[in-house]
Every structure is written in structure tokens, then in C-alpha cells.
Amino acid sequence: MKRISILFVCMGNICRSPLAEGIFGHLVAEAGLTGDFTIDSAGTDAWHEGEPPDQRSIATAKGQGIDISGQRARRIQSRDFRDCDLILAMDRDNLAALGNAPPGANIRLFGDIALGTGEDIPDPYYGGPEGFELVYTRLLTGCCRLLETLGVERASCSGNTSSVR
Structure with missing residues (x-):
């Protein structure tokens, strides 16, 4: 299998995209891949550059056995458009902010490719x-489906969502 490079993108890179990075990384590790x-992960803006994820994102991930506390926010860079096989925007505003990407960049809405619903996170x-x-919960569902979409049969998508109402 060719190594696949995936970049999750939200506005400040402190809430949604670090969670997506952590969840997907956890699923990939569980599958031995x-x-x-x-x-x-990256943000469309640099407001929080160098900062850890929001404490609520860290706590939510930790409650599911995923440690994202070592991540640091960064702004998307031109090299990301070249180096990443797939760039996933968390919502339509982020997708629009990525509109100046060079031709050939594979930028998609997370809700389209991972959830199949077209919804914004x-x-x-x-x-x-x-x-x-x-x-x-939405990111876990999407990350599981994304792993399946990429042809990975051994993905474990049994993440605990019992505390979610």
C-alpha cells in the first residue's frame, strides 16, 4: 500500500482538526497501519499558531483514550497542497478559505468524503x-468510514461513544 498523506483542516487548528488527526491516527494505529x-492537521488562520489544542478537545480525546496534548496548531502552508494526498476541510467556510490552492490539490469537505452526507462539522x-x-462522535464515524473508503479492511471502529447523547 502506498503511504497516504492526509491533512485535516479547520479554522484555528485547535478544536476539530486536532481531534480528527488524533482519532484517525488512533484508528490507524489500532489497525496496525x-x-x-x-x-x-492545520488551520486556515494562524491565530493559535504554536498553541496546543483547546483544553476541551484534549479532554474529549483523553476521555476516549486518545492523547492529542502534544499537537501544536499551525497554519496551512503551500507545501501542504503539494505534499498531501488528501486535504479535508471541516466545513464549507474552511473549504472556501482553501480555494486559492494550486491546481491538482485534492481538497474535499470532510462531510462529503468521510460521512457521505455533505454536512459541516x-x-x-x-x-x-x-x-x-x-x-x-461525528469525527469518529467519519474517520472510520474514511479508513474503509481507503480500502483498509482491518480498521477497528469500536470507539466509545456511549457517553454521547
Whole structure:
């Protein structure tokens, strides 16, 4: 299998995209496929560059056995458009912000390719922990489907969503 490079993108790279990176990385590791993927995340803006993910994202991931505390926010760079096989925007605003990408960049809406619904992954930043739990659930579902879409039969998608209402 060719190594596949995936970049998850949201606005500030502190809520949704770090969660997606952590979830997808966890699923890939559970499937024993760490060597088959390069997984990263970035933001369309640089407001939080160098900062760790939002504490609520860290707590939500930790509650599911995923540690994203070592990630640091960064802004998408021109090399990402060249080096990444697939760039997944969390919502339509992020997708529009990536509109200046060079020809050939494979940029898609997460809700299209991973969920098949076309939905936006809502930004939980201005809400409480329940919004982060909802985002976690949607990202877990999408990341499982994404792994299946990429032809991975051994993906384990048994992430705990029992605490989500």
C-alpha cells in the first residue's frame, strides 16, 4: 500500500482538526497501519499558531483514550497542497478559505468524503463540553468510514461513544 498523506483542516487548528488527526491516527494505529499513513492537521488562520489544542478537545480525546496534548496548531502552508494526498476541510467556510490552492490539490469537505452526507462539522469553540462530544462522535464515524473508503479492511471502529447523547 502506498503511504497516504492526509491533512485535516479547520479554522484555528485547535478544536476539530486536532481531534480528527488524533482519532484517525488512533484508528490507524489500532489497525496496525501506522506506516501506511502520514496524518496531520492545520488551520486556515494562524491565530493559535504554536498553541496546543483547546483544553476541551484534549479532554474529549483523553476521555476516549486518545492523547492529542502534544499537537501544536499551525497554519496551512503551500507545501501542504503539494505534499498531501488528501486535504479535508471541516466545513464549507474552511473549504472556501482553501480555494486559492494550486491546481491538482485534492481538497474535499470532510462531510462529503468521510460521512457521505455533505454536512459541516460544527465548530464547538463557543459552546460547552457537549459540543465537543458531538464533534468527536461525528469525527469518529467519519474517520472510520474514511479508513474503509481507503480500502483498509482491518480498521477497528469500536470507539466509545456511549457517553454521547
